[in-house]
Amino acid sequence: MANMAQAIRMALHYAEENLGVTDIFGEDVGAPLGGVFTCTQGLKTAWNSPLDERGIIGTAMGLAMAGNRPVAEIQFCDYIYNTIDLLKLAGNTHWATNGDWAMPMVVRTPVGSGIRGSLYHSHSFDATMTHIPGWKIVMPSTPLDAYGLLISACQDPNPVMFLEPKALLRVKGEERIPGEPEDDRALSKMIDAPLGDRSQWKPQWPTLEAFAVPIGKGKVVREGTQATVISYGRTMPLCIKAAAQLAEEGLSVEVIDLRSLWPYDWELIKASVQKTGRVLYVNEDTEVTNFGEHLVRRTVEELFYSLLAPPRLVAGKFIPGIGLADALEMASVPQQNDITTALRNLCREQP
């Protein structure tokens, strides 16, 4: 099965061929590197920009205004912060012009911990991004969702922020991408650039099929009755493992992958919380003014009388950065044990 980086690459290839994507660009996005995480190898419209994040976002906006369909990359989300006023503009242009101009652009950026990236390659961006109206924001946790969400993003007439959990970019999926060959090694030979001289290399793209995951729709990954855990990105597989482990202890946990942060699938959350009465939100952004806090607030306001326990949030520590040493990173963002423990306690909490 394809990993997420391959899935993103295949979605971009599909979008170049079928959805009018004109420019896939950013720092080191074009040949020879094809992106620091290899997500843009071999794409025909991929090119290297100056090392200028504001120029990247600004140029994407201009291209979008002129009717093109750009996909811009910011190499690490830690470096997107110096573009925030441009992100605000991209998000408000349609509204500010009373519906006259649209901004059909996609920005991809890797987020979160998991590669021992220290202070400037480990940040999350979901809390900040969900504070910028006018954007749609997605964050897949599987290669198939990455493929389908990116295709939806490239079809959307609005700016879409595509957050890539960098810890999961190399993880193979459990579902096949439509059109992907059955043999993983065959896929790698077709679309992964060789090491060394790549000047003569051209990818052999599989015949990919149309497949879109709608923006705004979450997914029940595992059904359960006693508690709900809702996450996205890197912490999603940890929640799935936690639910499996707790099942062995006789606790039934429903697992929801939110996939889209804005708009998000409140109906799915609501139905699950009304069924289980207990909910844990999990993400790894810093915990103060965290997107999960919004979800907790809404849960309390709208679902209070369905609750058997206070809604909880497991998130990253509110500290200035993630330290390089293994123990520092592990202590800074949610790990498997944190989630399992929080869920176990939640399931056992009695009114």
Add this chain to the structure above:
Amino acid sequence: MSRPRLIKENSAPLSLAREQLIRIHDLMVKARVLEERLIQMYKQGHGYFWIGGPGEEAFNVPLGMLMKVGEGPAYDYLHAHYRQSATLLAMGEEPIGALRQMKNTATDPYSGGRNFAGHFSRRSKNIAPVTSPIEVQYAIAPGTAMAQKRHGGDAITIVTGGDAGTAEGDFASCLIWSSRPANPLPILIIVTNNKWGISTTSDGQHGETNISDRARAFNIQAKTINGNDPVESYQELQAAMEYVRKERKPFFIEARVSRLYGHSSASGANFVNEEQDCLRLFEARLEQEGVLDRKQMDDVRNRYTEELAAAARTVRDEPQPSGDSIWEHIYAEKK
């Protein structure tokens, strides 16, 4: 504090056709009267904030006249700043639109009552939305220029901003992105230099002799011109635009202009006597060379004054947007 002097006095003969001179004069007066009406509306409490470009008409009118106006990459894109009502009028906008924006009525054609005066936007004319953060347009403009280069034809992107804003990184972004050897862009980069950044003089902030000198570092052809002279502005803009249209490469113009009513309503919006008034200078030359006499020019001004007063009365009675409309146009719909 010493006031900035212009680099060259208006002394050359008026070397444009009579009809063009009259057209330029007409639009300059129209723009001046519009701005003065907007200031009056603000002072009468018919608006919350004024910012505009009285003093820049001699440059902004020729710019609008020379643009290829239309929608999409086959036409020129304008990434303007908030001192360019004169350009907009020269591109065919009706002045009542600016009044509606000042009065933040539902009929405001640029933002439906959502944005400040001078924050124009018009997709049907490729006028990109004007923004309050200065200089961001310089980061966005390379995108439309890139699309135009790919599209083919002779349309160009025009980006304008003020001298103080060139301290922002987005100005450097524009120079870099426009002149990349991998893909030079058809973009006319303009800085209107009035030597002020709100209340800060450029003398204390800018080490470069001319702002246009910065373009030379990127091998972008550049010129500093007297933007208070509409004839020089017209001819230099025409030459620069022809170069960009044909060569598909950037060109840089720094235009020295005046700021006749200060920065904005925040600084009082009162007439500044020490600044050169491009309209008064131009009218003296028109009179001197027998193109128009004083009465003809007064008639033009009186006509626009009456028109704008009537327009202001119309706008005064137009409805404000409803509170419910805040939920409209957050997202574009799929067509």
